[in-house]
Amino acid sequence: MTLTRTPRLVAGIAAALLALGPAPANAAAPHTAPAGRAPASLAGEPAPPQGPLPQTGCQLTGGTASCELWAKPGSVVLPGAATPVPIWGFASTDAAPATLPGPVLVVDQGDRVTISVHNGLADDLALALPAVTGLAPDRTGAAPGGTRSYTFTASRPGTYLYEAGHTAIGPRQVAMGLVGALVVRAPAVGGRPSAYGDAASVYDDEAVLVLTEVDPAFNAAPRTYDMRAYAPTYRLINGKAFPETDVVATDVGRRVLLRYVAAGLQPHPMTLLGLDQSVVGQDARPAAYPEAAVTVPLQPGQAVDAVVAVPGGPDGRRFALLESGGRLNNAGQRYGATVTGVSPQQAFGGMLTFLDTNPPPVSGDHAGPTAANVRAAPNPASVRDAVTVTADFTDARNGNSVVDRAEAVVDDLRVAEGTGIPFTAAGFGAGPTVTGATAALPADLLTTLAQGRHTIWVRGHDAAGNWGVVGSTTLNLAVTGAVTTGVTLSPSPTAGTGDIAVSATGDDRGLGGTVTGAEYFLDTTGANGTGTPLTLGSPGAAVSAESGGVPAVVAAALAEGRHTVWVHTRDSFGLWGPYATADLVVDRTVPTLLSAAVDPAATDGRTGSASDPTDLRINAAFTDPAGGGTHSVIAGAEGFLDAGGADGSGFTFVALDGSFNGGTENTYGLLPLSELTGLADGAHQVLVHARDSAGNWGPLAAVGFVLDRTGPVITAVTAAPNPTARAATLTLSATATDAASAVAAAEWYEGADPGAGHGHPMTVSGTGVSATVALNGFSRGAHTLRVRARDALGNWGTAGSVTVTVDPPNVIFADAFTGGTSAWSQVSGTVSVSGGQLVAGTVGYVVDNTPAAERTVHAKADVILGTVNPQTAVVTVYQLRNASGGALAMAQYRRSNGVNQFRLGLLRPAGWAYTGWAAASGGTVRLDWASATAGSATLKVGAVTVGTLTGDTSGYTVESAALGLVARTATTSGSLRFDNYAATRYTAP
Structure with a gap:
């Protein structure tokens, strides 16, 4: 059996395609071989498993390791890239070139x-080893041309990332390639290498997989590139992208240690198809329990160690190891096109390699030529042009074999190798490099292609039988002319009363031509070039604005309803492009008012709406009826105070939902209260109407409100009886009228004005106001009572008055304490009510402020001595007081030699006079007092008349009275009780 690397490579890609998507049409099935090693191929015997890592990058001497890293500029050649991509990388010596990643230490x-x-x-430049403990961060680093050393003890075995450190430009240096892997080897276990010195991490074969990305745009300007736009298009394993990645050489029944180092800026989930990975450590820390995983998720900066057990069985199997969450392509290369009816597919690349149980032979040519400088001319082209594809091919980097042929494929790369459009050149078959080879795209092919961009793929073939990696170029093909976009009509909708502007954009950038003309048709299209011309803003440019108009005379003749404007553009190839359209709506039906109200409906000119206190709020709903089968939307509304004005000159209304965009809109307008200044009180109106998007204004509609800034007028103020003839109450009444709003409240007061709203409230019934006035607090004589009213808007009117001759009633005040102390004006000290009696202890009493300049007072109260023990104290149990609270007369109590005694005290101009003490044990205490030149006071306790005092009391009047334990001269105990208090003016109670 003869084996070559090309079918093995295709078989590996086919296996990955079965997992990731449809397979290419020419993908071969994975090959198999008998158990044991595969037979020799023409290129030589398969390579052996790669075994453990060799010691590299450092000099080891007696427990010390000296490592050298030389940072320098460099470049990498990436699949499909027209030129090498610049990098910053590390090298192991001063003379060696920079690599991506740096040397494995x-x-x-x-x-x-x-x-x-x-x-x-x-x-x-500084160096950082994130997982190494005891190494302080270096934020300074070595200056250009300088050296900086970093020393630490490799105390923990495992895999480490080293990278450019914490200088200002450090992150950009990492992205440019200043990264690498450090491996700390653990002692062997049972004679076998082990990642962490335990049985779970023993292995036979070992591979370091440093994962990085490259964004050529960033690498071209690393110091100034905006990192927010960083978007890698190449994803590399050990600095190579598939199909150039190195396989991991192993064999059946062996254990493989994969040392992953995520040295890039993005996460990379690495998936092994067909086998499990056992994660034995992360960031040089062994796992407590190794974890099986098909996919190992790697975050930027992580290092993960995973052991894979290759099962027994047929030799020659390959297991795909790939980034399952990323893009398996190089610089976005794709194949396929809509001309075949098949969606475009990804061209494989990126982080993809294999665990290979039948690894490539040690020597031989395994890869085909690379293609470069691929170009098409003319480009752009039209279907009427002949297109020539030119490319260079070389095998100098991949085996130095002779390049014997090449071919081109349009869009669909899945066609079988060797069946594409052939290239011609004198150099084919002469050497490893061919330049300026050409292939002609036939006219019958071009006419089947859709308008737009097409990918022309090229690939070369060498004498060793290898097809190379594809190169490509993009052909812009014009089939139907320039594209027209952004057709707009203004105004639309329209009432048809003026010119209508037509604007659009002609764009031939996708085809490579220029815009040379444009036209429009109204409602129906015609022959190319017979429409109404549009003016080009940039004639002869790839993109041009297009403008024109529908004249007012044409617009006025259009029927109400929907019309269509058709626009298309001619390009420099003489092709008219497809039509773009816009609807022109003609609407001559005006909007109408649905409902409206002013808030508040009545105002005093100072009070606005609840939501806008400084304004009247006018709520209005409008609708735009359909006209000609269509309608516009409400586009605006306005209002006028009392009288209308020119359309568009009123105060503005706002859409309640924030924008005018519906056929029916709820709106509101704000009329400042300051606009009401100078208006007369009474009824007013706001005139409102709306405008639709066609420009039609509806008729003005009135919404009323009332302006009322004057309070009610008071007339016919009366008091009955008048004179009062000692009546206890009088009825105060008046008539209150308000021209603009209802009477809401009324009040009366005597003497100084307490301020509006602070008088005594009155009852309102229609226009009548009344109150029952208690006279027990009025002094004898003439009193002027004033009445005023407030309307519903809060306006208080001017007060009216009546003079009342008061002859106060006999009763001043009386209380039997059945309701507690609530009837009293004041409660002071320690008092309570128990069993219908006032209980006073320590110093505690109640005060009645009902007396009003009284010149005669007759008062009584039941005094129950109870548990009181006055000891040596003299206790005041009752006082008549003046306006300042000073005593004018009082009844006092004491206990002398066990005998209860009372006496009377009277204030005279010369001072206080007292009667002698009279024995009495409580009962009804009566005190009669009169203000006169020959005034007098008499005190009686029970059946005992304590005595009478006389003198000039004409300068005094009684304003209040106090009852209880009012005062004492020394400490007392127990409590006094009081009941049935009464005070009168004329006759004894």
């Missing part, structure tokens, strides 16, 4: 490691 566990970095770049 291999040391032993326990070694004292020193890595010396020689900076041959134009920027400072």
Whole structure:
């Protein structure tokens, strides 16, 4: 059996395609071989398994390791790239070229490691080993031309990432390729190498897989490139992309250690098809329990060690190892086209390799020629042009075999090798390089292609039987002319009362020609060139604006409804492109008002709506009826105060949902309260209407509101009885009228104005207001009562008045304490009500403020001595007081030699006078007081008349009275009780 590498390569891709998508038409099935090694091929015997890593990158001497890294500019050749891509990389010597990734550094566990970095770049360079402990971050690095050394102990076995460190440009240096792998070898286990010195991580074959990406645009300008636009188009394993990646050579029944290093800027999930990976460590830390996984997810900066057990069975099998979550192509290369009715497929590339149990032979030519400088002329072209494809082919890098032929394929790369359009050149069969080879695309092929871009794939073949990696170029083919986009009509909808502007864009960039003309048709199309011409903004350019118009006379003749404007463009190939259209809506039906209201409907000129306190809010709903089978949308609305104006000159309304875009719109407008200044009170209106998108204004519609800034007028103020003739109450009434709104409240007051809203409330019934006024607080004589009212808008009117001659009622105040102390004006100190009696202890009393400039007072109260023990104190149990709270007369109590005694005190101009103490044990205490030049006061307790005091009291009047334990001269205990209090003016209660 004769084996070559080409069918083996195709078989491997076919296996991957079965997992990832449809297979190429010419993909071969995976080959098999008898158990054991495969037989020799014409190219030589298969290579042996690769075994453990050799010691590389460092000099090991007695437990120390000295490693040298030389940073320098370089370049890499990538599949399909027209020129080498610049990189910054590491080399193992000063003379060696930079590589991507850098050299693999291999040391032993326990070694004292020193890595010396020689900076041959134009920027400072530091080194970072993220998983190495005890190595401080270096933020300075070696200057250009300098050297910096990093020393640490390799205490933990495993796989490590080394990369450019923490300088200002460090992240860009990493993206440019300054990365590599450090392997710390563990002691063998049972004579077999082991990743972590345990049985779970023993292996036979070992491979370091450094995963990186390349964005050629970034690599071309690494210091200035905007990293937000970083988008790698190549994804590499050990600096190579499929189909140039190296296989992992192994054999059946062997264990393979895969040392993954994610040295790029993106995550890479690595999947092994057909076998499980056992993850034994991550970032040089062994796994407590090895974990089986088909896919190993790798985040940027991670290093993962995984062991794969290759089962027994037939030799010659290959197991695809690929980035399952990424793009398996190189620079987005695709094959296939819509001309065949098949969706385009990805051309395989990127992070894809194989675990190979029948690895390539040690020597021989295994890869075909590469294609470069692929171009088509003319380009762009029309279907009437002959197209010539030119390319260069070389096998100098891949085996130095003679290039004997080449071919071109349009769009569909799946056609069988050797059946494409052949190239011709004198150099075929003469050597490993052919330049300027040409292939002619026949006219019968071009006429079957769709308009637009097409990919021309080229591939070369060498004398060793290898087809090479494809190269490509893009052909822009014009079939139907330039594309017209962005057709707009303004205005549309339209009322048909003016010119209508037509604008569009002609674009021939996709075809490579230029725009040379444009035209439009209204409703129906005609022969090319017979439409209404459009003016080109940039004639002869690949892209040009196109403009023109439908005259007003034409628009006015259009029926109401929907019309179509057809626009197309002519290119420099003389081809008219496809039509683009836009609808022209003619609408002459005006919008109408559905409903409207002013909020508030009545205002005092100071109060606005709840949502907009400084404005009147006018809510209005409009609709635009369909006209001619179609309708416009409401485009705006406005309002006028009291009288209309020119369309568009009113105050603006806003769409409630934020935009005018519907056939029916709820809107609102705000009329500032300041606009009401100068208007007369009374009824007013806001005139509203809407405009549709065709420009039609609807009729004005009135929405009313009331302006009222004046409060109600008070008339016919009366009081009855008047004079009061000692009546307890009088009825105060008046008439309140308001021309603009209802009367909402009324009040009365006497004396100084307490401020609107702070008087005594009155009852409102229609226009009548009334109140019952208690007279027990009015002094004898004439009193002027004033009445005013407020309307529904909050306006208070001017007060009206009536003078009342008051003869106060006999009763000043009375309370039997059945309702607690609520009837009293003031409660002070420690008091309570129990069993219908006032209980006063320590100092506690109640105060009545009902007396009003009283000149005679007759007061009584039941005093129950109860548990009180006055001890040595004199206790005041009742006081008549003046306006400032000072006492005018009082009843006092004490206990002397076990005898309860009371006395009377009277204030006279010369001071206080007191009666003698009279024995009494409580009961009804009566105090009669009169203000006169020969005034007097008499105190009686129960059946005991304590005494009478006289004097000039004409300067005093009583304004309040206090009952309880009002005052004391020393400490007391227990409590006093009081009941049935009453005070009168004329007769004793």
